[in-house]
Amino acid sequence: MTVSKTAAVDAAKTSRSARKEPAEATAEAAALQMGELSELLGYSLKRAQLKVFDDFLRCVAPLQLTPAQFSVLLLLDKNPGRNQTEIANTLGILRPNFVAMLDGLESRDLCARIRSTNDRRSHILVLTDKGRAVLARAKKLVASKHEARLNELLGPANRAALLDMLATIAREF
Amino acid sequence: MTVSKTAAVDAAKTSRSARKEPAEATAEAAALQMGELSELLGYSLKRAQLKVFDDFLRCVAPLQLTPAQFSVLLLLDKNPGRNQTEIANTLGILRPNFVAMLDGLESRDLCARIRSTNDRRSHILVLTDKGRAVLARAKKLVASKHEARLNELLGPANRAALLDMLATIAREF
DNA sequence: CGGTATTTGATATGGTGCATAACAATTATC
DNA sequence: GATAATTGTTATGCACCATATCAAATACCG
Numbered sequence: 001m002t003v004s005k006t007a008a009v010d011a012a013k014t015s016r017s018a019r020k021e022p023a024e025a026t027a028e029a030a031a032l033q034m035g036e037l038s039e040l041l042g043y044s045l046k047r048a049q050l051k052v053f054d055d056f057l058r059c060v061a062p063l064q065l066t067p068a069q070f071s072v073l074l075l076l077d078k079n080p081g082r083n084q085t086e087i088a089n090t091l092g093i094l095r096p097n098f099v100a101m102l103d104g105l106e107s108r109d110l111c112a113r114i115r116s117t118n119d120r121r122s123h124i125l126v127l128t129d130k131g132r133a134v135l136a137r138a139k140k141l142v143a144s145k146h147e148a149r150l151n152e153l154l155g156p157a158n159r160a161a162l163l164d165m166l167a168t169i170a171r172e173f
Numbered sequence: 174m175t176v177s178k179t180a181a182v183d184a185a186k187t188s189r190s191a192r193k194e195p196a197e198a199t200a201e202a203a204a205l206q207m208g209e210l211s212e213l214l215g216y217s218l219k220r221a222q223l224k225v226f227d228d229f230l231r232c233v234a235p236l237q238l239t240p241a242q243f244s245v246l247l248l249l250d251k252n253p254g255r256n257q258t259e260i261a262n263t264l265g266i267l268r269p270n271f272v273a274m275l276d277g278l279e280s281r282d283l284c285a286r287i288r289s290t291n292d293r294r295s296h297i298l299v300l301t302d303k304g305r306a307v308l309a310r311a312k313k314l315v316a317s318k319h320e321a322r323l324n325e326l327l328g329p330a331n332r333a334a335l336l337d338m339l340a341t342i343a344r345e346f
Numbered sequence: 347c348g349g350t351a352t353t354t355g356a357t358a359t360g361g362t363g364c365a366t367a368a369c370a371a372t373t374a375t376c
Numbered sequence: 377g378a379t380a381a382t383t384g385t386t387a388t389g390c391a392c393c394a395t396a397t398c399a400a401a402t403a404c405c406g
Contacts, residue, residue, distance in 0.1 A: 032263045035251035036312070041323055041336055042225045042240055047265070047343035049222045052215045055346060067215055068363095078208035085383065090205045092220070094365065099385060113384095121372045121383040139209070150214055153346060154338055162338045163214055165327055170220035173228060173326060241392095258354065267394065272356060286355095294354040294401045 052150070059145040063138050068093075069105060070142070073135040076111055076127045083122035084113075110134055225323070232318040236311050241266075242278060243315070246308040249284055249300045256295035257286075283307055 037043050056067050065073070068091075075087055088098035102125070105111045110131035113123035127135065151159050210216050229240050238246070241264075248260055261271035275298070278284045283304035286296035300308065324332050 032248065032255065032259060033251040034263075035247055037244055037247050038340070039320075039336070040244075040315070041320065041332070041339070042222070042229050043244060044336055044339035044343055045218070045222045045225055046240075048339040048346070049215070049218045051342055051346040052218055056215050067219075071210055071213070071216060074208055074210050075205065078206040082205065083383075086205060090207075095384070096366085096386080097364065119373070119383080123384070142213070147212075147214065149346070150342070153341065158334075158338060159214070161331075162335065163212070163217055165331060165335045166214070166217035166221040167211070168326065169224055169323070170217055173221070173224045173323070256354075268355070269357080269395085270393065292354080292402070296355070 055149065056142070056146050059149075060138050060141050063134055063141065065134070065138055068101065070135075070138055072101065072105065073110065073127065073131060073138070076125050077132065077135055080126060081124055083116065083124055085122070087125055105131070228322065229315070229319050232322075233311050233314050236307055236314065238307070238311055241274065243308075243311055245274065245278065246283065246300065246304060246311070249298055250305065250308055253299060254297055256289065256297055258295070260298055278304070 053067055056070075060070065071091055072087065075091060076082075079087070084098055084102065085095055087093075088095050093101070102111070102113065106113060108130075109128055111125055111127050114126060116122045116124050154162060226240055229243075233243065244264055245260065248264060249255075252260070257271055257275065258268055261268050266274070275284070275286065279286060281303075282301050284298055284300050287299060289295045289297050327335060
C-alpha cells in the first residue's frame with residue numbers, strides 16, 4: 001500500500017526512448033510489474049479511496065466543504081439536539097480533534113454550539129440557516145456530479161454491490 | 174466522511190439507561206441516524222480502508238511492517254534494478270517522502286541503495302537476503318491471516334468483484 | 347567542445363489527520 | 377458532601393502528504 005494523491009501519474013514518463021517499434025528492444029525502461037500488489041485488497045482500497053475523496057473535493061469545491069465537514073453537516077441535520085461527543089463518536093472522530101473542526105464550521109456560520117440547559121457541560125449542536133442551505137446545495141452537487149460519476153463508471157447494480165461490501169467490511173471486519 | 178481508527182466504537186455507550194424493555198421509552202438516548210451517509214460511497218470506502226489497514230498491521234505485526242513498507246518490498250522483489258524515482262512513482266509516493274522511508278528499510282537491512290554505474294545520480298534498489306526472507310514471511314501472514322479473513326467475510330466471488338471494482342475506480346475515476 | 351537545461355537523491359519546511367494526556371467545569375454516585 | 381465520571385478543551389507528538397530548493401550528475405544543443 002502507500003498511494004498519495006498526485007504522483008504516480010507520471011510514472012509513465014519512464015517509457016520508451018524513441019527507437020524500434022515492433023518487437024525489438026535494446027534496453028527499454030519498461031513499465032514496472034505490480035506483482036501481487038494487484039491482489040492486495042488494501043492497496044486498491046486506498047487508491048480508490050484517494051480518488052473518490054479527490055473527486056468529492058472537486059465536485060463540492062464551490063462550497064469549500066471537505067468530506068469530513070460534509071459528513072458533520074449531514075449528521076447534524078439528521079440528528080438535532082446532540083452534543084459534540086455524540087456526533088464525534090458516531091463519525092469516528094476523537095473529541096479533541098472535533099473541537100477545531102467545529103470551530104471551523106462555526107466560524108463560517110454553518111452551525112452553532114448551544115449550552116444545554118439540562119447538562120451545562122455539553123454543547124448542543126445545531127445547523128444554522130446558512131448551514132442548512134449549504135448542506136442542501138452540497139447534497140445536490142454530490143448527487144449530480146460525484147455519485148453520478150461513480151454510477152456511470154460502475155453501473156447502478158455494481159455500485160450498490162460495492163457499497164454493500166464496503167459497509168460489511170466497515171461493520172464486521 | 175471522517176472516520177478515524179479507535180473512536181466511534183464506543184458510540185454505543187449512548188444506549189439505554191436501564192428501564193423498560195418492550196415498546197415503552199421515556200426519553201432514551203437512541204442511536205444516531207446515519208441518514209444519507211450510508212449512501213455515500215466515499216464514507217464506507219474510508220471506513221473500510223481503515224479497518225483493512227488496521228487488520229493488516231495486526232496480521233503482520235510480528236514482522237513490524239506497515240502496508241506501505243510491504244508494498245515497497247513487494248515492488249523491489251518484482252522489479253530488480255530500479256531506482257528510487259521509479260519505485261516511488263509507481264507506488265504514488267513523492268520522491269522527497271520516499272527518502273525517509275527507504276532510510277528506515279535500509280537501517281533494518283531489508284534493502285540497500287547501490288550507486289548505478291551507468292547513471293551515477295541514481296540509486297539502484299535491491300532487497301537484501303534478510304529483506305527477501307522477511308517479505309516471504311510477510312506474504313504468508315498476509316495470505317493466511319489477512320486476505321483469508323476477507324475471503325471468509327465476503328466469499329471468494331464477492332472479494333474478487335470488490336477488488337475489480339476498486340481497481341477500476343483507482344484506474345479510471 | 348562548452349554552456350544550459352534536466353534529472354536524481356536529498357533537505358527543509360509546512361499542512362493535515364490522528365492519538366494521548368491533562369485540565370476546569372459540571373454532573374453523577376454513594 | 378466527598379469522590380468519581382463526563383464534557384469540552386488545550387497541548388503535544390507522531391505520521392503522512394506536498395512544495396520549494398539544492399548539489400551532483402547527466403542530457404541536450406548550438
